[in-house]
Amino acid sequence: MRFLLRPSWIAFVAMVVGFAVACYTLLAPWQFGREAQRRAQQQAIDATASTLPVSFATLVPALSVRAEDEWSRVALSGTFLPEAEALVRLRFVDGKPASQVLTPLRLDDGRIIAVDRGSVPLNNGQAIPGFAAAPSGPVTLTGRLRLNETDTSGRAPATEGGHLQIYAMSSRQLAAATGTPGMVEGYVQLAADQPGILTPTPINPDTNVAPFTNGSYALQWLTFGAIAIVALGYFIRLEMLQRRGKQKTKASFRDALAGRDVDAEA
Structure with missing residues (x-):
């Protein structure tokens, strides 16, 4: 296992582990967060779809639209x-x-x-x-x-x-x-059919996005992170097997030069 201390292997292991950590701590949570945001947005739109308009002064009494009143x-x-x-x-x-x-x-x-x-x-x-x-x-x-x-x-x-x-x-x-x-x-x-309207802006640009789209992306990132770790283990094991094979080959070559027949001795 001493080969893992070589600079090339240290860099490779750090890259793979860093990618896996990013998948689980950044990329997947980011997509899960976007999925939750899309759902909350759609729920807010659906909740107001059948309600009558409220006076602007009632919902915005000050100089800022509140986040809970969006849509x-x-x-x-x-x-x-x-x-x-x-x-x-x-x-x-x-x-x-x-x-x-x-x-x-x-x-x-x-x-x-x-x-x-x-x-x-x-x-x-x-x-x-x-x-x-x-x-x-x-x-x-x-x-x-x-x-x-x-x-x-x-x-x-x-x-x-x-x-x-x-x-x-x-x-x-x-x-x-x-x-x-x-x-x-x-x-x-x-809204459409209002004075001054041009081409109305869609109420929700994400309505054509399939449900759980961002959630599926998050699951993909989790899968990629797991695959990276498994692949790292595979490459380490492959390197170990190759080194063992080389050591056996060198030992057999030394025995042949010494005139020893390992099979015969066995």
Whole structure:
């Protein structure tokens, strides 16, 4: 077993053990967590599917949408602020590149909430086509409360084709990019057939994902971790057998040189 102390074997064992540990402590729990998140999200959506919209002021009395209220149906009224509108890039609708339109709405109580008016497809995957402007004047809307996304693109807001572009569905990023203070944390995902709606954003983008998909991925990572450990044991045993075979061969060769016939002596 002294061969395990060689640098190459130490590195190999460390790599395999590290991979197995990652499977059991990081990768599998991550997928189990995503599965639990998907189930909780679907339960929240199903729970509000048949309920009437609640006043926005009732569910959001302060300046932040609460996590427990996400996906709740709300009714709100106010006036769109098209001058502070932005397109959210790096989106896909039905597998095709698109941008979502995020337009602030000044509520009757003076607060400002970002509204997801839906998406517009990109021409040739890049160019931004024309789309309907938000209606002017007072409007009454219904939609679902959503929490802000976290921007993982690392890109700064930019203007292209006359449209401000950001990279997350986030009222915080919209407020910073447009210089609009006092915007509520979170946004409203506009329901279909509402004033200003474009192509409605799917309520749950994961509805086409088979049940327990992430859970099956987690089980796969657990299996990969177990296979790695078994394979490590197999390679160690194979190395030991090869070394024993070489030792026997060397001993037989030495006996032959010495003129000893091991079989005859036996």
